[in-house]
Amino acid sequence: MAKEQTFTCTGCGASHSKWSGRCETCGDWNSIIEATPLSKGPAAKSLGAKRGAKVMLSDLSGTETPPPRTGSGIKELDRVLGGGLVPASAILVGGDPGIGKSTLLLQAAASFANVGLKALYVTGEESIAQVQMRARRLGLTDAPVKLAAETNLRDILTTLDGEKPDIAIIDSIQTMWADNVPSAPGSVSQVRSAAHELTSYAKRHGMAVVLVGHVTKDGQIAGPRVIEHMVDTVLYFEGERGHQFRILRAVKNRFGPADEIGVFEMTGNGLAEVSNPSALFLSERDTPSPGSVVFAGIEGTRPVLVEFQALVAPTPHSQPRRTVVGWDGGRLAMILAVLESRCGIPFSGLDVYLNVAGGLKVSEPAADLAVAAALLSAREDTAIPTDTVVFGEISLSGALRPVGQTENRLKEARKLGFSQAIAPTRSKIGSDDGPGVRQMPDLTSFVGEIFGAG
Ligand code: TYD
Numbered sequence: 001m002a003k004e005q006t007f008t009c010t011g012c013g014a015s016h017s018k019w020s021g022r023c024e025t026c027g028d029w030n031s032i033i034e035a036t037p038l039s040k041g042p043a044a045k046s047l048g049a050k051r052g053a054k055v056m057l058s059d060l061s062g063t064e065t066p067p068p069r070t071g072s073g074i075k076e077l078d079r080v081l082g083g084g085l086v087p088a089s090a091i092l093v094g095g096d097p098g099i100g101k102s103t104l105l106l107q108a109a110a111s112f113a114n115v116g117l118k119a120l121y122v123t124g125e126e127s128i129a130q131v132q133m134r135a136r137r138l139g140l141t142d143a144p145v146k147l148a149a150e151t152n153l154r155d156i157l158t159t160l161d162g163e164k165p166d167i168a169i170i171d172s173i174q175t176m177w178a179d180n181v182p183s184a185p186g187s188v189s190q191v192r193s194a195a196h197e198l199t200s201y202a203k204r205h206g207m208a209v210v211l212v213g214h215v216t217k218d219g220q221i222a223g224p225r226v227i228e229h230m231v232d233t234v235l236y237f238e239g240e241r242g243h244q245f246r247i248l249r250a251v252k253n254r255f256g257p258a259d260e261i262g263v264f265e266m267t268g269n270g271l272a273e274v275s276n277p278s279a280l281f282l283s284e285r286d287t288p289s290p291g292s293v294v295f296a297g298i299e300g301t302r303p304v305l306v307e308f309q310a311l312v313a314p315t316p317h318s319q320p321r322r323t324v325v326g327w328d329g330g331r332l333a334m335i336l337a338v339l340e341s342r343c344g345i346p347f348s349g350l351d352v353y354l355n356v357a358g359g360l361k362v363s364e365p366a367a368d369l370a371v372a373a374a375l376l377s378a379r380e381d382t383a384i385p386t387d388t389v390v391f392g393e394i395s396l397s398g399a400l401r402p403v404g405q406t407e408n409r410l411k412e413a414r415k416l417g418f419s420q421a422i423a424p425t426r427s428k429i430g431s432d433d434g435p436g437v438r439q440m441p442d443l444t445s446f447v448g449e450i451f452g453a454g
């Protein structure tokens with residue numbers, strides 16, 4: 001029988017029966033490579049119920065106390081972890097190359113070591129001297145962190161067994177290779193089996209393991225998404241290369257809330273915590289300018305004010321451009337369609353650019369109204385007053401829907417000196433003396449009130 005060929009997406013790990021340019025599961029281009037099948041599929045004969053060992057069963061009402069968490073002292077990191085590091089857990093930290101993952105984790109390792117955990121930092125990408133140089137730059141040379149430069153998984157596991165650290169950082173999982181897997185380091189099967197070995201070692205020995213994963217674009221190296229299901233916590237380190245702000249976002253957390261963010265600033269000597277992100281994201285605003293609108297958002301459990309900027313200009317092309325940075329392009333198309341068909345405001349023949357200032361990525365539908373306001377303000381060349389925040393979800397009918405945590409949004413707005421808010425009707429405003437709230441039932445009345453046109 002001819003050997004079955006399989007094709008695997010290095011972005012998300014999905015397997016396909018034939019090659020194609022785009023993975024249908026995750027939508028990545030050029031990420032599918034040919035792979036030898038890991039197994040020949042289910043055996044013809046069943047395993048049977050007789051030959052295995054009997055598994056010990058226990059009750060739900062155990063007496064085991066929940067594991068204590070350890071805080072690193074870096075508040076932005078501890079919050080994203082759900083209150084600190086849980087022993088015997090596996091954490092994946094993904095992010096673009098060069099965004100600052102190694103910097104963050106060296107600082108984290110040093111902080112955990114300083115509060116008494118035994119920390120081991122395994123680098124597969126840099127030499128010991130390079131890591132020491134970074135530690136000098138970060139002022140961390142006194143922290144009792146043990147360093148190793150190694151990529152052979154077997155040797156790393158033996159070292160872990162001897163050292164018995166409380167936390168091990170593996171930088172990065174894509175450089176690790178297991179000698180019992182016949183494919184190259186960085187391939188889907190190597191990355192998966194290295195992650196599996198390390199997480200199961202961590203669970204068995206009560207150690208916390210942090211796996212660093214580069215988000216890859218070229219398709220030859222497996223991305224961090226292929227191991228997301230194996231770990232307890234998935235954090236992504238985001239930010240625009242040109243900006244100094246960095247956001248650590250929890251996208252999955254078995255021990256705390258997902259969607260929590262920690263905000264950092266990349267400085268000349270490492271990452272600094274930003275405890276008041278709203279002030280930072282709004283710091284460059286002063287005079288009212290058309291196209292600029294402040295959105296009162298919620299990231300995880302925290303209110304964050306950010307500025308949406310829009311530019312609308314006549315297009316020289318037959319196909320107008322829609323360019324979005326920091327928000328969802330599909331959602332922008334939806335709002336343009338609602339503005340056109342419910343309010344009669346066309347954007348055909350106009351290029352539209354939308355940007356979230358400061359490099360933050362916003363994914364809340366509550367930003368819909370702020371986006372619509374920015375687009376209209378840019379199109380009409382009319383500035384929204386600088387003391388106003390906007391939030392609310394837009395439905396396809398053009399109605400405005402109230403969003404969660406309205407009180408927190410308003411409280412944060414007042415704290416930062418905003419005296420006006422525009423929100424959907426039936427928003428739960430609360431009783432305190434927040435900013436004056438103008439409530440609107442739908443997009444048409446919003447356009448009429450703010451821009452004086454129907
Ligand atoms: P790094 O942590 O090496 O990124 P990653 O591990 O995600 O690939 O960070 C690299 C960038 O950070 C590099 O461009 C230089 C910058 N940087 C600073 O600006 N200040 C610092 O103190 C350090 C250590 C790095």
Ligand code: MG
Pocket residue numbers: 101102103125171
């Ligand atoms: Mg690195």
